[in-house]
Amino acid sequence: MKLASKAIDPALLFSALADRTRLRLLNLIEGREVCVCYFVEILGQSQPKISRHLAYLRRTGLVAARREGKWMHYRMAVGSDSAAGRLLHQSLAVLREDKAFQRDLALLNKACCRPGVLVSIDHAPMPATAPLSVQADK
Amino acid sequence: MKLASKAIDPALLFSALADRTRLRLLNLIEGREVCVCYFVEILGQSQPKISRHLAYLRRTGLVAARREGKWMHYRMAVGSDSAAGRLLHQSLAVLREDKAFQRDLALLNKACCRPGVLVSIDHAPMPATAPLSVQADK
DNA sequence: TCGTCATATACGCTTACGCAAATATATTCT
C-alpha cells in the first residue's frame, strides 16, 4: 500500500520538472516500470548523469526504485489522487505533444518489443508494462 | 498583436514555476491585469522581492508589463495557443484547489471591489479585468 | 574469492538563484 508520506510542495515539484533530462526520464517512466539501462541508452547521456537525476526524482518522492538482481527498475510514486500527481501527469501529457518526447517513447517501444534493434541492451530486463504507444499505428 | 517571439522551453517554464512567490504572482495575474502595489500588499512580501520575481517572469516571457503613470501593470504574455501556455494555465488551475491560492484571489477581489478594506492601497488603480471569483457565491 | 556488470555516490568546479539592504529611475505634484 502506497503511503502518502507527505504532500509534495508545488514549487518543489516544479523544481524537479525544471530540467530537460528529468522531464525525459519522467516521460519514459510514466505508466510502466523501466530499467536504468534503457534510460542511458535512449537518452544517450552518461550513466552517472542519469543516475544523479534519478536520485533527485527519488528524493523528491516522485519516483520509486526496485532492485531486481543487478538491475534497478524505476516507477512513478505519485498518482492522480494527489495535487502534485495531477500536476505531473497533466504536464507530461502536454509534453508528449513534442516530437522529441514521442521519439523517446518510440525508442522504448522498439527496445522492448523488437529486441536486437538496440543491440547493446538486448539482454536487459523488459519493462513491466508495455509503454503506451504514441500515435498508435491505427 | 502578440508576437510569438519564440517558444518557451518547457524546462525553463518549470524553472519559472519553481518558486512559491512566482506561483502566487502568476495566480493573481492570470486572467486580468494587476498593479504591482496589489502584489506587495497581498503577498505581504518586500517590494524589491516582488519586483525581482516579476522581472524573472518578464525575462522568461511569461508576463508583460505596461506602465500607466506611476504604476506598472502586469498581465499574462502567453496564451493557450502555445504548449508552454497550456502547461502554465492548466497548472494554475490545479494550484487553485489549494486554499492559500484561493485566499490570494479573494484578497484581490476585496482590494478592487471593496475599496477601503485594504486601506493602504485604496488609492491604487483597479485591475483591468475583474478577478475570477473563486467558489462563486452560488 | 575474484572479476565483472549495473548502478550509485563523492569530488571539484562553475553557474544560477534567493534574500536583504541599499540605491537608482521614472512620474507626478507643488
Next chain:
DNA sequence: AGAATATATTTGCGTAAGCGTATATGACGA
C-alpha cells in the same frame, strides 16, 4: 526645480544545482 511616490536594479553573500571524472557498492558468475 525639488519633493514624494511607485517600481526597478545593484551589491554582496550564502546555498543549491548542474557537469564530468573518478570511485564505491551490490549482485552475479566462474
